[in-house]
Amino acid sequence: MRCPPNSDKVSKASFKTGYLSLRNESEQIRDEHQRERALDDELLAAISKKNRDALSKLYDRHSSILYAMAVRILNDTNEAEDVLQETVMIIWEKAGTYHPNNGTPFAWIVTVLRNKALERLRSSQRRSQLAKKMELTKAEAVAPPPLEVGFDEQRTRVHSALGELPQDQREAIELAFFDGKSQQEISQKLNQPLGTIKARIRRGLMKLRACLGVQK
């Protein structure tokens, strides 16, 4: 192999140093994920044995994010409280059915809450369509919590990972995740072909997966 002249702007040594610190960073992020996951795993195992203290700790760890998510989906604090309560009751009753192959415990909890909230959203949308037909007035909605720069490490990282997504990918993912829109509804709302919407969602989620270091 021929060697090029040794006048590169970024030297071989600094290239290596940069890489090593990047590798170190990704390893530490992975370690942190594993610690968080291990704690949630322990709590879920204890909850499956009907340990109320464990449920209380899990509630304290995640309720503020879960509640914010429910308010974001439902636009209504009372409904969000109901959904959070239903979710906690499901965790209490079904913690034993959680399987690590389906993602982290937090991912399982988020899925439970999201399903409950979207179920309620769809049923309230049906009710509101009915009310519209009967010319009833609509209840005043609460403004959804904005996506803001966070204070803790996890939120900062997620926020920066989401921030790195192009606007079009982020928009498509948020419409599906928070608003429960179907592929066709997203395509109509964003005025883009269905194939483009699918590709945006795929690229966005794959990038998020890489940025958050959840790959094994």
Added chain:
Amino acid sequence: MIDERQEEQACLYVLGILDPAEAADFENKLRSDSPLQQMVAEIRTASAAIPAALKPLMPPPALKQKIFSQLSAEKMALGVERIKASTNFPVSKINSANSSRLVWAGWLAAACLLVVAIFTYVGHNSLRERIHVAEQETLQARQSSERFRLALESARKQSDSSNLELQKLSQKLTELLRPGNLTGQRLIRLSAPPSEALPVALIMWDQQKQTGTILLDKLPSVLANQDYQLWIIDPSQKNPIDCGTIILGANGVTTVQFAPKSPVKLIGKFALTLEKKGGVPAPQGTMVLLGS
């Protein structure tokens, strides 16, 4: 190997927006395909992080009390049901003609109780001993749980301080990788197929000087009669351009400077293949890494 279509289906499936017919097919495939299961779990974990970017909102404190009192109420209701079930004796079905039989049955029950009482008395001492051992074990478990909690606490403190350090490093790297700081140079990452995600290769390529530096990590060592060989795939040229063989260092990360054997007009992709010792004029062996 998971292709883009499967990735797309996995993403839509996790978000719950895959068409029902497609979702059924996908679930069938998912049952027997463990790399696909792994990918779905990872996408689910990544998507669950989306709400973490929302501004946290504390639920009203009364909600927690409400949830826990609901749990207590359910527990009590369950207890009452059990008591009812255990005392539910069908008295109404007892016939007065059978009353003499009942008297005998009563004596029989009393005799049985006496036998049970004798056995209970005999077993009492051993039971008390077992309770004592169980109490000791509980105490030990409590102590080790406390030790574990303290260790976890100190690990968390260490993690907090290293996170700060990491943020600084990350900022420095972002600065370094800004386009203005790397005039005429490109940083390309080569990655392995998802099932073999361990090997890492990074290439810093300078189009003006037609030279580059490759950094390799976690690449398996080769047999004595083999070498890794680097290629540039230039879309304007018919064949991949040879960039020479690469000899891995004894351990850890290897960095090698290289220059292609003919001029490169346009960078399509970089590829690393496993070839026979000394290299070959055109790639023949297994593709190890590919990236653009």
